[in-house]
Amino acid sequence: MVLLMVGLGFSQVTQAQSVSVPYEKSSASGWDTYHYDAKKIENWNVDGSGLTVGVFKDAGNSVNRNSQHWAFSPVIDLKAVSNFLLFSDQRVGSTGSTFSVLVGPANAGTDRSQYVTVQKWTGTESSELVHKIDLSPWNSEEQIRIAFLRENEAGASWKITGLKVLGSDVSEVDNFRVTSITDDAISLNWAMGSAQTDLQYLLVGSSNGDINWAPTHGVNYPVGTNVSDGVTVLFNGNEAGFIEQGLGEFTSRYYKLWVYNNDLEYSLNGQTASATTIGQSTIFYEDFEGTVSHGRNLVWDSGKNIWNIE
Numbered sequence: 249m250v251l252l253m254v255g256l257g258f259s260q261v262t263q264a265q266s267v268s269v270p271y272e273k274s275s276a277s278g279w280d281t282y283h284y285d286a287k288k289i290e291n292w293n294v295d296g297s298g299l300t301v302g303v304f305k306d307a308g309n310s311v312n313r314n315s316q317h318w319a320f321s322p323v324i325d326l327k328a329v330s331n332f333l334l335f336s337d338q339r340v341g342s343t344g345s346t347f348s349v350l351v352g353p354a355n356a357g358t359d360r361s362q363y364v365t366v367q368k369w370t371g372t373e374s375s376e377l378v379h380k381i382d383l384s385p386w387n388s389e390e391q392i393r394i395a396f397l398r399e400n401e402a403g404a405s406w407k408i409t410g411l412k413v414l415g416s417d418v419s420e421v422d423n424f425r426v427t428s429i430t431d432d433a434i435s436l437n438w439a440m441g442s443a444q445t446d447l448q449y450l451l452v453g454s455s456n457g458d459i460n461w462a463p464t465h466g467v468n469y470p471v472g473t474n475v476s477d478g479v480t481v482l483f484n485g486n487e488a489g490f491i492e493q494g495l496g497e498f499t500s501r502y503y504k505l506w507v508y509n510n511d512l513e514y515s516l517n518g519q520t521a522s523a524t525t526i527g528q529s530t531i532f533y534e535d536f537e538g539t540v541s542h543g544r545n546l547v548w549d550s551g552k553n554i555w556n557i558e
Contacts, residue, residue, distance in 0.1 A: 266323040266354075266391070269331060269415040270465075273297055278322025282358050285315045289401040292319040301398050303341045303405040315401045321394040323354045327415030330516045331383035333394060335411040339372045345403025346370050347396075349381060354391035363395050372404045383413070416516040418507050419444065421488075424519040431528045433493040434501055436521060440488065450506045450514070451483040451490055459504040463514045497527040 267278060274297050281291035288304040301317045339347055349367040356362035367381055386392050394413075398406045422441035426434060440447060450469055452459060461476035463469060473481040482503075483490045492501065502522045507515040 266325055268325045269327050269413050271324060271413040273299075273321075273411040280320040280358055282318040282320070283316065284318075286317060286401055287315065289315075289317065292317055292396070294319055298407065298409040298411065299396060300407045301405060302401075303345075303403065304401050315399065317398045317401065318358070318360070319396045320358055323391050323393055324413055325391055326383065326387055326389065328387060328417045329384075329415070329419050331387060331413065331415035332516070333381040333383055333411075333413050334379065336376050336378050336409050338374060338376050338407045339369065339404045340374050340407070341372060341404030343370075343372065343403060345372075345398055345400040345406075347398055347404075347406050349379075350395040350397060351383065351386055352393050352395065353389055354393060356393055363393075376409075378410075383415075414516060416513060418447070418509050418513055418515045420515045420517065420519055421449070421505060421507055424505050424521050426521050426523040427489075429523050429526055431497045431526050432495055433491055434495065434523045434525060435489070435491045436503060436505075437489045438505060438519070440507065444509070446510055447507050448486045448509075449483065449488070450481065450508060452479050452504050453482045453492060454479045454502045455500060457502060458520070459502055461504075462518065463506055463508070465514065466512045468512060495525050497525055500524040 273279075276294045276296075279294040279299075281294060283289075283291050289302050292299050292301045299319050301319070333349070337347075339345070347369045348365050350363035350365050352359075352363035367379070383392070396406070396408065419441070421438040424438040425436070427437045428435040436451070438449070450463060452461065452469075452475060456478040459476075459479055461479050463475075469475060469481045469484060471481050471484050475481060482492060495501065500522070501524070502520070504518045504520050506518045
């Protein structure tokens with residue numbers, strides 16, 4: 249254990265521990281805290297599933313507004329394709345504080361100069377807000393640390409809950425789309441742009457609007473499974489296309505498609521498409537049999553966009 253003294257405060261900084269994605273904070277294990285030029289408030293409380301740093305409201309303008317409170321995550325082993333940081337927060341108190349999320353390399357430790365800001369807020373927010381920050385620009389780093397910085401202890405407190413890092417080694421499909429619609433069926437198609445092999449596809453459908461359900465790593469979903477209220481597995485296989493039939497006229501359908509590998513690891517977000525079947529009365533047939541007499545021709549008028557019998 250190393251005792252680090254900085255500015256007018258000090259913090260106990262331990263060797264960072266590596267965690268894999270998906271990561272959900274449940275304890276203080278691997279977290280480091282640090283304060284600089286702080287007058288009254290102690291370090292972040294990183295016990296349990298959240299993080300909290302307090303506010304010293306009585307300090308007013310007499311408190312050094314350059315005070316900083318840092319919380320550093322464990323080293324995080326990123327996934328190869330996609331990675332996201334998710335958390336909820338509340339920022340309560342007076343104006344004047346700034347609140348930042350930063351990312352640094354695995355070997356950054358608590359060296360502030362090696363961290364770059366990826367999100368910053370200057371206002372307070374008493375209602376709990378959910379944030380999703382894309383970490384994919386750091387995929388090539390393979391390992392990172394995340395830091396939370398509250399500046400000016402005379403402003404507002406910062407409470408963070410539900411902190412997770414989610415990711416996947418599996419890419420999404422390319423160009424998931426509806427290719428044709430009839431009065432009874434909807435045809436879907438997609439392509440796999442990734443060089444990954446032995447991939448399969450999970451397609452679910454619903455008539456109740458956008459699909460919020462997502463598959464769980466390690467779980468297989470057979471066709472016909474009701475995975476959520478009104479959401480059913482339509483296709484599970486390696487073909488890049490599907491036709492849903494027997495729908496009837498004017499039926500709205502919503503779809504979501506994931507890719508998964510042999511380890512049942514699914515792509516992170518899934519791709520969406522939707523369509524509504526048409527009615528038979530809207531299907532147009534151009535049948536001129538028996539209407540054109542001998543010696544007369546059927547001619548298209550491109551100016552008027554009509555057929556003429558001449």
